[in-house]
Amino acid sequence: MTLIRVDSFSISLDGFGAGPGQNLENPLGIGGRALHNWAFPTRTFQTMFGSEGGTTGPDDDFAARGFVNVGAWILGRNMFGPIRGEWTDSDWKGWWGASPPYHTPVFVLTHHSRDSIPMEGGTTFHFVTEGFSRALERARAAAQGKDVRIGGGVATIRQYLQARLIDRMHLAISPVILGTGERLLADIDLLALGYKCTEHVATTNATHVVLEREK
Numbered sequence: 004m005t006l007i008r009v010d011s012f013s014i015s016l017d018g019f020g021a022g023p024g025q026n027l028e029n030p031l032g033i034g035g036r037a038l039h040n041w042a043f044p045t046r047t048f049q050t051m052f053g054s055e056g057g058t059t060g061p062d063d064d065f066a067a068r069g070f071v072n073v074g075a076w077i078l079g080r081n082m083f084g085p086i087r088g089e090w091t092d093s094d095w096k097g098w099w100g101a102s103p104p105y106h107t108p109v110f111v112l113t114h115h116s117r118d119s120i121p122m123e124g125g126t127t128f129h130f131v132t133e134g135f136s137r138a139l140e141r142a143r144a145a146a147q148g149k150d151v152r153i154g155g156g157v158a159t160i161r162q163y164l165q166a167r168l169i170d171r172m173h174l175a176i177s178p179v180i181l182g183t184g185e186r187l188l189a190d191i192d193l194l195a196l197g198y199k200c201t202e203h204v205a206t207t208n209a210t211h212v213v214l215e216r217e218k
């Protein structure tokens with residue numbers, strides 16, 4: 004059965020999934036990079052970006068789990084890049100270089116149409132302007148029985164959460180205070196949506212929690 008999953012989504016102690024003022028130098032917004040301090044040193048992330056070594060243990064286990072049995076991804080347009088409005092820079096192909104770490108079809112939610120972009124390593128970015136339900140339909144079909152991972156950012160996850168479409172969500176709560184930015188769970192009643200916490204593991208870098216929705 005295809006699960007609709009969020010994995011390795013980092014939030015601050017005060018609930019922000021991104022800092023304010025995203026730009027080329029600050030993909031996660033100002034101060035937001037610290038949200039991923041638990042993930043960057045892990046073997047999974049180091050390998051992803053072409054380095055050897057990296058830490059093992061619970062942080063790495065969670066990072067690695069996020070890539071198991073994923074057949075398609077969904078991203079919001081702001082996670083894909085800092086360009087807003089019409090696609091004025093057709094050279095922009097995401098933050099991740101020629102071979103992005105997805106290796107599957109990736110459906111990017113946007114109101115501005117753009118041709119699909121095939122990348123090296125099996126990733127193809129498709130731009131979906133028909134809304135989040137249609138993006139999920141397309142991702143499910145592309146995943147061919149594997150899971151669909153909702154990568155983020157904040158606005159994208161919030162839509163799928165509120166529509167009760169996310170089966171499982173791993174959040175890494177980082178010991179970081181951002182003060183301002185994009186709040187993941189503001190005014191979202193997780194209990195009413197049917198979520199309960201099914202797993203929690205604390206490391207020195209983050210507290211990992213897994214939320215699952217009762218059907």
Ligand SMILES: NC(=O)c1ccc[n+]([C@@H]2O[C@H](COP(=O)([O-])OP(=O)(O)OC[C@H]3O[C@@H](n4cnc5c(N)ncnc54)[C@H](OP(=O)(O)O)[C@@H]3O)[C@@H](O)[C@H]2O)c1
Pocket residue numbers: 011012013014020021022025030031032035038078079080081082083087088112113114115131132133134135154155156157158159160162185
């Ligand atoms: N903490 C983490 O683990 C983590 C993980 C991933 C990303 N992030 C960060 O999160 C931030 C981005 O989050 P965000 O909330 O600003 O934005 P986002 O969810 O990435 O993208 C939002 C944009 O996507 C388009 N969109 C969303 N839903 C749509 C729909 N139903 N139909 C059509 N278009 C739709 C809209 O763009 P247009 O209308 O402009 O086309 C909207 O402004 C970035 O800083 C990123 O680095 C954090």
